Amino acid sequence: MTMIQCISPVDGSVYAERPAMSAAQAQEAIGRARQAQKAWARRPLEERVQLVLRGVARLNEMVDEVVPELAWMMGRPVRYGGEFRGFNERSNYVASVAAEALAPLHIEDSASFERRIEREPHGVVFVVAPWNYPYMTAINTIAPALMAGNTVVLKHAAQTLLVGERMARAFVEAGVPQDVFQNVFLDHATTAVLIAEGLFNFINFTGSVEGGRAIERAAAGTFTGIGLELGGKDPGYVMEDADLDAAVDTLMDGATFNSGQCCCGIERIYVHESLYDAFVEKSVAWVSNYKLGNPLDPETTLGPMAHKRFADTVREQINQAVAQGARPLVDPKLFPADDGGAYLAPQVLVDVDHSMEIMRQETFGPAVGIMKVRSDDEAISLMNDSKYGLTASLWTQDPERAGRIGRDIETGTVFMNRADYLDPALVWTGVKQTGRGGSLSLLGFHNLTRPKSYHLKKVTK
Incomplete structure (x- = not known):
């Protein structure tokens, strides 16, 4: 069994470790996410938005645990209070624009035709999150993805091993169904296998350029949508x-x-x-x-x-x-x-x-x-x-x-x-080797959904 470890920068000790899931275990988890997605998407938008905001609020209640935990895992001083300011700001903003971002585009509604373009969730969204701002970077995709009707499978960096576990726990305790938002512990090889099998409908990765290349190589030929935020200077x-x-x-x-x-x-x-x-x-x-x-x-x-x-x-x-x-x-x-x-x-x-x-x-x-x-x-x-x-x-x-x-x-x-x-x-977007795609804003919702056209003829002659 492969163990994923977080080595604390504070003193070099093993701060946390979790067993990596096997491919079969991960496939089962993704299958549950896929099965849960349609029912989640059928819930009213405002209900999904409010459940996500409750998850955010529940995580805020864990501040006394989260802040020192982050210090142990990646070294940020406790005096800065974690990432709650940006985490909350981003969650609240996407909640405020969700209805506008996901509203149908009406082309015609006459006696003869109804023509419109709707935004439809991709399905299962795989979020591969980094360690440097582990809560804020993850919520950039998680919040709008869930609000849009996707289910989310989250894999966090080993350096911030406990963040995904804590986020999933907070959201489930707030009422988000367990299969709708899942945290997984995966090694790189298993991750590549799952991507290559085309098990996800969209992948968002934040990390190194080489990590982005590995994601693209694994997804080659699957036609899976990918959003990448990579290096910077x-x-x-x-x-x-x-x-x-x-x-x-x-x-x-x-x-x-x-x-x-x-x-x-x-x-x-x-x-x-x-x-x-x-x-x-x-x-x-x-x-x-x-x-x-x-x-x-x-x-x-x-x-x-x-x-x-x-x-x-x-x-x-x-x-x-x-x-x-x-x-x-x-x-x-x-x-x-x-x-x-x-x-x-x-x-x-x-x-x-x-x-x-x-x-x-x-x-x-x-x-x-x-x-x-x-x-x-x-x-x-x-x-x-x-x-x-x-x-x-x-x-x-x-x-x-x-x-x-x-x-x-x-x-x-x-x-x-x-x-x-x-x-x-x-x-939030980049060019050149910084990546492609974009998160947050109205356009962030568009990256987490696909357009679907409806051409409805009301007469038969």
Whole structure:
């Protein structure tokens, strides 16, 4: 029997483990989900919406268990209170627009014809969720999928092993039928087999580029719909008219919060030459104020990375950049908790360029490179010099300029004077190797349903 383990970054211990399901056990669970789906879809929309919101509320009641559990599993300090703010905001928003998003499109209703397009649920939706924001990323798909009439099978990352179990428990306790929302523990090989057998009607995956490729390979020839949110290397651009202090505060937070393990975290920054020196000085001071330590300590502001191997990747990128001429500006002596393992001090690097991995490859840790630029054209060229495209953060007092630059950036979302935020009213999507499809907003419902046309002739002649 294969055991799936969560190794805690807090102390390296096995925090939780569960037996992986066999292919036969998983097939049985998916079969139950399929059998339950039609009856679930026949329930009134408002009933489904309210049951989902009750599940959200029930999970909120578990806050005292969820917050320290997250700290143990992936290292986020307890002082930040888990993910309930974003979790609730996203759930409430999709609930508020569900009726509009799923409403039929009426083309004709005359004495002779009724013609309309309806949104029909796919059936069984498979959600493969990541560890970095395990509740918020999962609810992006789970809430609208259930509201739209799908059943959901959830597989969570091993690093946050208990999240799926807790979510399914909360929703079932709130009244969602057990077969409608199921959590499963699967190894990669069994997951690939289930996908290849075409057992799911839609798959949503959030994770690495290689993970996305594995999903696509497994699904090849099944014609299963797939939504992918993969890697990122999100840029910030600080123009000469930016509010300097606001830019430093937001971009440094975006680069280092959650130990830099954010899908839309800031990973590279371009600053106009007139503000460059001041921006760098203030950024180093900002980052140096972190307290790195045990995430269960309420005084800790920066916890360990989720796993030692993730921290090793960041250290390797920093060391390579320094060997190529980059300068690290944050004094490591300020962070005695950096143990060479999962606990990693934040870093700001200058004298960087795009020959260095830290400016081109996903870092996913609390380190950021800053480059000086002389013009919008130079900044646009550098921002687009990436195989990823999730968000870009523009800092200026001029919305027209931001819009003009935004149209030239290859990205899914353009921010002005903010960063590292997911607005549930706007579709969350990416380009290039960041993935395809989109979640949340009205369009998110469309990805979780399919159009079905009705052409009804009322007369026989």
